[in-house]
Amino acid sequence: MDTRSPMAVRFEAFAKDLQSRICAALEKVDGSGQFRADAWERPGGGGGISRVLAEGTVFEKAGVNFSSVYGQLRPELAASMPGEGLDFFACGMSLVLHPKSPMIPTTHANFRVLQRGSALWFGGGADLTPYYPVREDAEHFHRVLKAACDRHDPAYYRRWKRWCDEYFYLPHRKETRGIGGLFFDYLQNDRERDFAFVSDAAESFLPAYLPIVDRRLRDAWGEPERQFQLLRRGRYVEFNLIFDRGTTFGLKTDGRTESILMSLPPLCRWEYDAQFPAGSREAGIVEWLKPTDWLGLGPDPLTEERP
Numbered sequence: 001m002d003t004r005s006p007m008a009v010r011f012e013a014f015a016k017d018l019q020s021r022i023c024a025a026l027e028k029v030d031g032s033g034q035f036r037a038d039a040w041e042r043p044g045g046g047g048g049i050s051r052v053l054a055e056g057t058v059f060e061k062a063g064v065n066f067s068s069v070y071g072q073l074r075p076e077l078a079a080s081m082p083g084e085g086l087d088f089f090a091c092g093m094s095l096v097l098h099p100k101s102p103m104i105p106t107t108h109a110n111f112r113v114l115q116r117g118s119a120l121w122f123g124g125g126a127d128l129t130p131y132y133p134v135r136e137d138a139e140h141f142h143r144v145l146k147a148a149c150d151r152h153d154p155a156y157y158r159r160w161k162r163w164c165d166e167y168f169y170l171p172h173r174k175e176t177r178g179i180g181g182l183f184f185d186y187l188q189n190d191r192e193r194d195f196a197f198v199s200d201a202a203e204s205f206l207p208a209y210l211p212i213v214d215r216r217l218r219d220a221w222g223e224p225e226r227q228f229q230l231l232r233r234g235r236y237v238e239f240n241l242i243f244d245r246g247t248t249f250g251l252k253t254d255g256r257t258e259s260i261l262m263s264l265p266p267l268c269r270w271e272y273d274a275q276f277p278a279g280s281r282e283a284g285i286v287e288w289l290k291p292t293d294w295l296g297l298g299p300d301p302l303t304e305e306r307p
Helices: 006-030 135-150 156-167 191-203 205-216 223-242 245-252 257-263 281-287
Strands: 036-041 046-054 059-072 087-099 106-116 119-129 181-187
Touching: 006 046, 006 059, 006 087, 006 106, 006 119, 006 191, 006 205, 036 257, 046 257, 059 257, 087 257, 106 191, 119 135, 119 156, 119 191, 119 205, 135 156, 135 181, 135 191, 135 205, 156 181, 181 191, 191 205, 245 257
Parallel strands: none
Antiparallel strands: 036 046, 046 059, 059 087, 087 106, 106 119, 119 181
């Protein structure tokens, strides 16, 4: 039986259309690569479309996934979520883009809706992971996302930016995954207002990211920069496999493994106790991997706990 609320159905149509439009925009930027569409079904209910571009001119691997799944939660997972009963519906659009050039940042975005019984909530966000960071790029990315937040609630940017800094943190490395962005979950206030915000934030992803690609596309790089990129990609893999909520939720709800793990880069490396010359850009990366007030907003007054 279809237990989706009207809002869930509405978001499903939005997410599927968003996937198509983002893929078209990325193909245009890449110039040569094309997305392969892979439709799949989930045993137990629902399915999705995974689209992957591989070995393009700009993107070494770009994955843009749409999923719409339903069924019954495992009791131990249900106990940690709002709502009642075991029936659930989850729908979202997620992407991870791994550029070929070490000068262009990797990026991730995800926008989703979940429903369990009478409870429905939104989650998502976007973040940037540069290998050779440029402050102009960090400021642009955050400025565009802040503008999307401000159109709905002036408190949103600081709140979701802080949560992003906390969430995308590797405690065993004592560093953030990148230079942050937005992360939010369990957004369940007014459904119309929440949908308006989430859709606006999703539409803001390409304006936040593509100008950075255009600026860094012609930056020179060679084999040393490539090897550093592969080393830093290892950190990305560590986070996604150990801490990422989407990965955990997908695996615990019997999702499609290929689609769940599409976020992983095609190549990466780990080196024992890697060291870099003092003063080099490689050694300086650690100064970027901590919560930073990129827009000069001053001290964050928020103190509420995170779900």
